[in-house]
Amino acid sequence: MSRAERSSPDDRAAPSTKPVVALIEPLRAGVREAKRLVVKVGSAVLSKGDVALHQATLERICRELVWLRKEGCQVVLVSSGAILAGMSRLGLTERPGSIPLKQAAAAVGQSLLMRHYEEAFAPYGQKLGQLLLTQEDFRSRHRYLNARNTLFTLLHLGVLPVINENDTVAVEEIKFGDNDHLSVLVATLLGADLLVILTDLDGLYTADPRKDPHARLVHEVPRRSTDLHLWADESGTGLGTGGMVTKVEAARRAAASGIPTIIANGLVEGTLERIIHGEAVGTIFQASASRMRSRKRWLAFATEPRGRITVDAGAKEALIRHGKSLLPSGVVSIDGGFEGGEVVILCDIEGIEFARGVANYDAEQVERIKGIKSNQIEDTLGAKLFDEVVHRDNLVILCNYSGV
Structure with missing residues (x-):
C-alpha cells in the first residue's frame, strides 16, 4: 500500500491536534524489527x-494485514464482532445483557463474521484459519500447548489465524471478559514481537479527549510509570465489553512479559503500516528488559490462581533479588483452598501481588508448616516431599507489572 493510497476520507478519523508527551525513539526502532505480530481489533x-x-473498515484492515504479510511478518488477528454480527442479523439494537442471549447472538454471528473476513481477504488469495478459545484452553497446560502448536503450524503454512472468544459456550467462570485480555494471552502464547490493540481513539491520553480540550496524547509509557497521570475509561462503546482501562491493563501485562504493545486508532487508514515503519503512532508500552520463557508466561498470565500466599519481607527479597525458592519459614499466611500442583499468588505483607508459582503442598499443609524451617517439615506433616513451598523453577516474578 503506497502512502498515496491512504487518502480515503470516508475511512479516516480526524487527526489529533493535541500536544504529545515526548517519545523515546529507540522503542519505535525496536518495533521496526518486529516479525511476529498479534493485532487485536474490537x-x-x-x-x-x-x-x-462496517464493511469498508473491515476490508481496509484486512488490506493492511495483507501488507504486513507481504512485508515478511507473521500475523495473527484477534477479532471481536461475532455478537455484533449476530445482533444485526437478529435485529437487536443494543448489546445483549444476558449470557444466553449473547451466546445466541454469537452463534448466529460467528459464521457471518468469518464470511466477511473470507470475502475481504479473497482478492489477495490469503488463506484464513479460525480458532475459538475459552479461558480453559489457556488454564490447562496441555490444551495451552495444543493451541500453541496449532497456531505455529498455521503460520508455517502461510495461513492467517483469526481468533475470537468462544462466546457460544463461554460462561462467566471461563470467559476472558474482553478480547483485549485474550490478545495478551495469544501474544504471550506465541512469544510475539509486538501486540497492537486497535481502538477508536488515537491512544492513551492524560484525560478524556472527548471532554477535556487539554488532554494530551501519551506516546510512550515506560515500564515504571507511576509518575504519569493517565486516563482510562472503564466503559466501552456499548457494543463491546472493554473500555480504555482494559486496554491499558492488557498492554501492561503484555509489556511485563517482554512484548512491546501499542494502542492505536484502528479507524485511521495506514495505522499498521506507520507503526511498522516506526512512526510515532498511538501509545507504546515499553516492554520488560527480559523476556519470560514460555512456561513462565503461562504461569504469569494464562493460568487462574487458586489461592494466595503472603510472605514476609525477607522472603520477598530472597525471591526477587536472589532468585531463591519460597521456603516455609517465609510464609506469613494463606488464603484459598488450593491443592498441591495448583498455581497460587504470592503477595507481600501489604497485600501487593509480586509473583505467581506452583504450590508443592496443599493449603492445609502450608498452613501447618508456615514459619518453620524446612528440616522441620517431616516432623510436622509426617513426611517431607519438598523443601520448598514453591520452587524457583515453577515461579515467575511479576514486579514489572502494575495496574492502571
Whole structure:
C-alpha cells in the first residue's frame, strides 16, 4: 500500500491536534524489527460506532494485514464482532445483557463474521484459519500447548489465524471478559514481537479527549510509570465489553512479559503500516528488559490462581533479588483452598501481588508448616516431599507489572 493510497476520507478519523508527551525513539526502532505480530481489533472499530459491521473498515484492515504479510511478518488477528454480527442479523439494537442471549447472538454471528473476513481477504488469495478459545484452553497446560502448536503450524503454512472468544459456550467462570485480555494471552502464547490493540481513539491520553480540550496524547509509557497521570475509561462503546482501562491493563501485562504493545486508532487508514515503519503512532508500552520463557508466561498470565500466599519481607527479597525458592519459614499466611500442583499468588505483607508459582503442598499443609524451617517439615506433616513451598523453577516474578 503506497502512502498515496491512504487518502480515503470516508475511512479516516480526524487527526489529533493535541500536544504529545515526548517519545523515546529507540522503542519505535525496536518495533521496526518486529516479525511476529498479534493485532487485536474490537467491535468499536469494526462497527465505526454503528450497530452493524462496517464493511469498508473491515476490508481496509484486512488490506493492511495483507501488507504486513507481504512485508515478511507473521500475523495473527484477534477479532471481536461475532455478537455484533449476530445482533444485526437478529435485529437487536443494543448489546445483549444476558449470557444466553449473547451466546445466541454469537452463534448466529460467528459464521457471518468469518464470511466477511473470507470475502475481504479473497482478492489477495490469503488463506484464513479460525480458532475459538475459552479461558480453559489457556488454564490447562496441555490444551495451552495444543493451541500453541496449532497456531505455529498455521503460520508455517502461510495461513492467517483469526481468533475470537468462544462466546457460544463461554460462561462467566471461563470467559476472558474482553478480547483485549485474550490478545495478551495469544501474544504471550506465541512469544510475539509486538501486540497492537486497535481502538477508536488515537491512544492513551492524560484525560478524556472527548471532554477535556487539554488532554494530551501519551506516546510512550515506560515500564515504571507511576509518575504519569493517565486516563482510562472503564466503559466501552456499548457494543463491546472493554473500555480504555482494559486496554491499558492488557498492554501492561503484555509489556511485563517482554512484548512491546501499542494502542492505536484502528479507524485511521495506514495505522499498521506507520507503526511498522516506526512512526510515532498511538501509545507504546515499553516492554520488560527480559523476556519470560514460555512456561513462565503461562504461569504469569494464562493460568487462574487458586489461592494466595503472603510472605514476609525477607522472603520477598530472597525471591526477587536472589532468585531463591519460597521456603516455609517465609510464609506469613494463606488464603484459598488450593491443592498441591495448583498455581497460587504470592503477595507481600501489604497485600501487593509480586509473583505467581506452583504450590508443592496443599493449603492445609502450608498452613501447618508456615514459619518453620524446612528440616522441620517431616516432623510436622509426617513426611517431607519438598523443601520448598514453591520452587524457583515453577515461579515467575511479576514486579514489572502494575495496574492502571
